[in-house]
Amino acid sequence: MVQSLDTLVETASQTGGPYVHIGCIPTFAGLGAVYPEDLGLRAIEDGAKGEIITITGEVIDGTGWAFRDALLESWQADASGKFAGQEGADPLVNGFARFAADKETGLWTLRTVKPGKVKTRDGRLQAPHISLWIAARGINISLHTRIYFEDEDNSEDPLLNRIEQRNRVPTLMAKKTGAGEYRFDIHLQGASETVFLDI
Amino acid sequence: MSDLGPLVPRRRDMHPVPFDPDYKTSVTRSPRWPLLSMESTPSEETGPRFGHSLIGPLDNNLILNWSKDGTPAIGERILMHGRVMDEFGRPVPHTLVEIWQANAGGRYRHVKDTYFAPLDPNFGGCGRALTDEQGRYQFLTIRPGAYPWPNRANDWRPMHIHISVFGHSFGQRLITQMYFEGDPLIDRCPIAATIKERSQLDRLVAPLDMAMSRPLDFLAYKFDIVLRGRRQTMFENKLEGM
Numbered sequence: 001m002v003q004s005l006d007t008l009v010e011t012a013s014q015t016g017g018p019y020v021h022i023g024c025i026p027t028f029a030g031l032g033a034v035y036p037e038d039l040g041l042r043a044i045e046d047g048a049k050g051e052i053i054t055i056t057g058e059v060i061d062g063t064g065w066a067f068r069d070a071l072l073e074s075w076q077a078d079a080s081g082k083f084a085g086q087e088g089a090d091p092l093v094n095g096f097a098r099f100a101a102d103k104e105t106g107l108w109t110l111r112t113v114k115p116g117k118v119k120t121r122d123g124r125l126q127a128p129h130i131s132l133w134i135a136a137r138g139i140n141i142s143l144h145t146r147i148y149f150e151d152e153d154n155s156e157d158p159l160l161n162r163i164e165q166r167n168r169v170p171t172l173m174a175k176k177t178g179a180g181e182y183r184f185d186i187h188l189q190g191a192s193e194t195v196f197l198d199i
Numbered sequence: 200m201s202d203l204g205p206l207v208p209r210r211r212d213m214h215p216v217p218f219d220p221d222y223k224t225s226v227t228r229s230p231r232w233p234l235l236s237m238e239s240t241p242s243e244e245t246g247p248r249f250g251h252s253l254i255g256p257l258d259n260n261l262i263l264n265w266s267k268d269g270t271p272a273i274g275e276r277i278l279m280h281g282r283v284m285d286e287f288g289r290p291v292p293h294t295l296v297e298i299w300q301a302n303a304g305g306r307y308r309h310v311k312d313t314y315f316a317p318l319d320p321n322f323g324g325c326g327r328a329l330t331d332e333q334g335r336y337q338f339l340t341i342r343p344g345a346y347p348w349p350n351r352a353n354d355w356r357p358m359h360i361h362i363s364v365f366g367h368s369f370g371q372r373l374i375t376q377m378y379f380e381g382d383p384l385i386d387r388c389p390i391a392a393t394i395k396e397r398s399q400l401d402r403l404v405a406p407l408d409m410a411m412s413r414p415l416d417f418l419a420y421k422f423d424i425v426l427r428g429r430r431q432t433m434f435e436n437k438l439e440g441m
């Protein structure tokens with residue numbers, strides 16, 4: 001016999017199902033009267049410091065279909081690398097946004113500020129990135145990934161440098177498509193499967 | 200802000216498998232290649248906080264929060280309650296819990312749900328609450344009905360309530376489902392069966408809680424939720440400036 005551990009085990013995940021929008025963005029789902037507005041409508045408020053950017057993309061399944069029922073959340077630092085709630089953080093950067101694939105086109109859009117660099121626990125600088133979380137029917141445990149930017153210096157980023165297959169690194173890069181505009185598609189499977197994180 | 204330490208790594212064997220042929224949609228929506236593992240960083244250790252000003256007085260009362268004239272939703276009245284804590288048993292206070300569910304007939308208020316069971320004009324099907332100082336939350340709602348869904352030829356979802364929890368860091372984010380004690384459909388459900396560790400599925404089944412039920416009003420079901428913890432040892436890399 002040994003002593004018993006008194007730690008608990010995390011509650012098991014389950015899929016958000018096809019109606020995840022009812023619970024998380026009810027106004028989007030057509031239940032307009034429940035809350036004044038959906039949670040996480042804006043990552044930033046007007047006047048946020050830094051470069052304002054718009055990122056657009058699709059979530060694509062293993063058949064190549066950009067599915068219409070994905071729910072996404074993003075979390076990020078402000079332009080100086082501080083998170084909402086930390087001392088000195090830009091009060092106009094919420095850092096959190098919740099958005100969905102469009103019902104007709106499958107496209108999602110995130111309007112935000114380009115984040116600054118954030119250190120790891122051991123003091124190394126991470127390249128600017130936005131954390132992304134994806135829930136949908138058929139996804140049994142929600143997926144974490146990150147949006148990096150192809151026009152930033154990503155050479156020292158500790159997470160990117162852990163990717164053995166260097167040909168997969170571009171799956172985490174938002175591609176610049178115009179002034180302040182980026183494209184970031186998420187592939188759940190296939191040759192260009194996005195790098196998902198266990199972090 | 201003090202450094203609470205890195206997140207405890209997720210035990211993936213205690214979670215559902217991402218790919219399960221019996222749950223058809225998971226076949227094309229599950230990553231095929233291994234996840235990239237790394238110790239958490241501030242990007243995962245911080246997260247959005249929501250204040251009490253967000254929450255309306257009826258947000259945690261699904262029996263009344265869609266009613267136009269105070270007529271209660273149709274169904275078996277229940278109290279869903281529990282605690283949100285971390286893997287070390289610490290309460291997770293002031294965190295947002297959101298729920299959504301079908302009505303008593305098993306129908307969601309959603310354009311894509313075309314099941315025969317009628318909509319209840321007084322039931323919307325979503326609610327939210329912030330946990331209190333001890334991590335406790337409560338919802339008053341009706342017991343949702345089971346419903347059929349297109350998967351294998353004759354699959355039915357057991358009665359369930361969907362739950363989304365934030366915790367205090369983005370890496371703790373969790374979506375799960377609460378089932379009801381005694382429902383024979385749980386063991387026939389391919390979504391429940393994506394969890395291969397039986398004790399973990401059992402923990403999603405809420406017991407009837409007569410102590411918290413209100414005589415002549417509602418039955419109660421208890422559903423505790425455990426989120427990832429933060430490891431604190433004397434030998435960690437501490438975050439600078441914290």
Ligand SMILES: [Fe+2]
Binds near residue numbers: 356361
């Ligand atoms: Fe459901």
